[in-house]
Amino acid sequence: MPFEDNVATIFVQTLRSGNRIKLSSRPGINGAPAFSPDGRKLVLTLGGIDGNLDIYILDRATRQVKRLTTNRSIDTEGTWAPDGQTIYFTSDRSGGPQIYKISANGGSPTRVTFEGSYNARPRLSPDGGKLALVHLDRGNYRVGVLDLSDGELLILSAGNQDESPSFAPNSDSLIYATRDGSEGVLEMVSADGLYRQRLASRGGDIREPVWSPFPRY
Amino acid sequence: MKLTQLVLIALAMFLFAGCAGNTIPDPDADGGTMADGGFDSADTDGMDSDGMGFGEEFDGTNDMDELTMIIYFDFDQSTLRAEYSDLLQRHAANLSNDGRAQIRLEGHADERGSREYNIGLGERRSQAVRSLLLIQGGSPGQISTVSFGEERPAAFGSDESSYGQNRRVEIKYDNQ
Numbered sequence: 274m275p276f277e278d279n280v281a282t283i284f285v286q287t288l289r290s291g292n293r294i295k296l297s298s299r300p301g302i303n304g305a306p307a308f309s310p311d312g313r314k315l316v317l318t319l320g321g322i323d324g325n326l327d328i329y330i331l332d333r334a335t336r337q338v339k340r341l342t343t344n345r346s347i348d349t350e351g352t353w354a355p356d357g358q359t360i361y362f363t364s365d366r367s368g369g370p371q372i373y374k375i376s377a378n379g380g381s382p383t384r385v386t387f388e389g390s391y392n393a394r395p396r397l398s399p400d401g402g403k404l405a406l407v408h409l410d411r412g413n414y415r416v417g418v419l420d421l422s423d424g425e426l427l428i429l430s431a432g433n434q435d436e437s438p439s440f441a442p443n444s445d446s447l448i449y450a451t452r453d454g455s456e457g458v459l460e461m462v463s464a465d466g467l468y469r470q471r472l473a474s475r476g477g478d479i480r481e482p483v484w485s486p487f488p489r490y
Numbered sequence: 491m492k493l494t495q496l497v498l499i500a501l502a503m504f505l506f507a508g509c510a511g512n513t514i515p516d517p518d519a520d521g522g523t524m525a526d527g528g529f530d531s532a533d534t535d536g537m538d539s540d541g542m543g544f545g546e547e548f549d550g551t552n553d554m555d556e557l558t559m560i561i562y563f564d565f566d567q568s569t570l571r572a573e574y575s576d577l578l579q580r581h582a583a584n585l586s587n588d589g590r591a592q593i594r595l596e597g598h599a600d601e602r603g604s605r606e607y608n609i610g611l612g613e614r615r616s617q618a619v620r621s622l623l624l625i626q627g628g629s630p631g632q633i634s635t636v637s638f639g640e641e642r643p644a645a646f647g648s649d650e651s652s653y654g655q656n657r658r659v660e661i662k663y664d665n666q
Contacts, residue, residue, distance in 0.1 A: 301613070301635070302609060302610075302613050302637060304606055304609050305606040318606065318609075320613055320637075322630075323617065324613045324614065324616065324617035324637075325617075326610045326613060326614075347607065347610035347611070347613075347614060349606050349607060349609070349610045350604065350606045350607060363604070363606075363607055365607075365610075369566070370603075370604075370607055391603065393603060394604035394605075394606065394607065407603065414602055414603055434601070434602060434648070436603075436604055436605070437604075437605075455646070455648065480605075481605070
């Protein structure tokens with residue numbers, strides 16, 4: 274999502290060829306793109322000329338977009354449940370950022386997080402049972418995992434600016450970005466929080482890690 | 491015409507009054523170029539007497555160098571601080587006096603929290619400025635907005651002073 278010509282634009286880049294296709298450069302914000310599990314659609318955030326950020330689904334074949342949310346709040350960071358039927362997203366419609374879910378076919382959103390004043394940037398575990406998020410914990414932004422069956426929130430990280438959690442394909446561990454001084458570094462943690470390790474870095478600012486999926490051969 | 495302007499300004503006052511109670515002067519907030527002092531709710535009916543009330547008193551380009559181009563915001567807020575009332579009236583006057591004038595509002599957030607949500611915050615900040623400029627005489631075609639979220643900080647520290655400098659909207663005039 275580069276800011277080319279000062280406009281946020283979404284591209285799809287094919288890893289093998291490096292080819293890049295412009296997918297969305299509508300007026301206003303074009304952001305937070307995420308592929309559906311079957312790769313045919315993207316959930317994304319569009320702002321339009323009046324800057325009201327809402328969640329949309331873009332069909333890659335037809336280039337048509339379907340609007341999922343219409344609230345005047347910030348609705349962003351949409352992500353797919355592994356079954357491709359549900360979108361989880363961040364919205365500050367309650368006054369601060371919390372996580373909601375909505376059917377990928379539309380309808381009314383349901384609030385998912387209730388603990389604390391800041392829960393954002395949801396990511397589902399591949400088994401669909403847990404939700405990783407960024408949680409404001411007594412002044413610290415930390416990675417948490419919400420158990421979707423019992424609603425229990427477990428804080429997994431110990432920094433003060435931890436972000437971008439991503440589940441491993443087996444749903445048992447996560448990788449996320451944290452800070453070491455002014456530098457971004459990566460840490461891994463088990464989903465039960467018992468094991469945590471920083472990944473060695475040769476320097477440079479590292480952010481937004483994503484675990485690659487199991488190969489589909 | 492005069493009456494319409496009065497109504498618009500009254501409406502703008504109303505918008506500011508809503509947030510006047512929690513105005514905290516920020517040492518970082520003032521670029522030092524505003525000619526007048528700040529503005530708060532007690533000053534509501536003093537607008538005419540300080541000569542700042544109406545657009546026709548400003549001659550667009552001549553004022554440009556004197557105008558502050560950065561608006562700062564409180565944490566997780568996109569509400570305009572009352573102290574920016576005069577400044578934004580001047581920018582709105584520049585737009586209404588010169589129909590060819592174009593501005594871009596660039597919204598920013600501090601680095602804390604999630605990146606995409608911060609894009610949203612930056613956008614809402616730039617939209618807050620846009621709304622006020624429209625109320626005060628700018629036209630939609632003159633104002634574009636973009637949000638850079640936390641990606642283009644003005645200060646690089648991880649402390650409240652830096653955060654305060656980064657929660658901002660930058661006003662950029664095209665071709666000037």
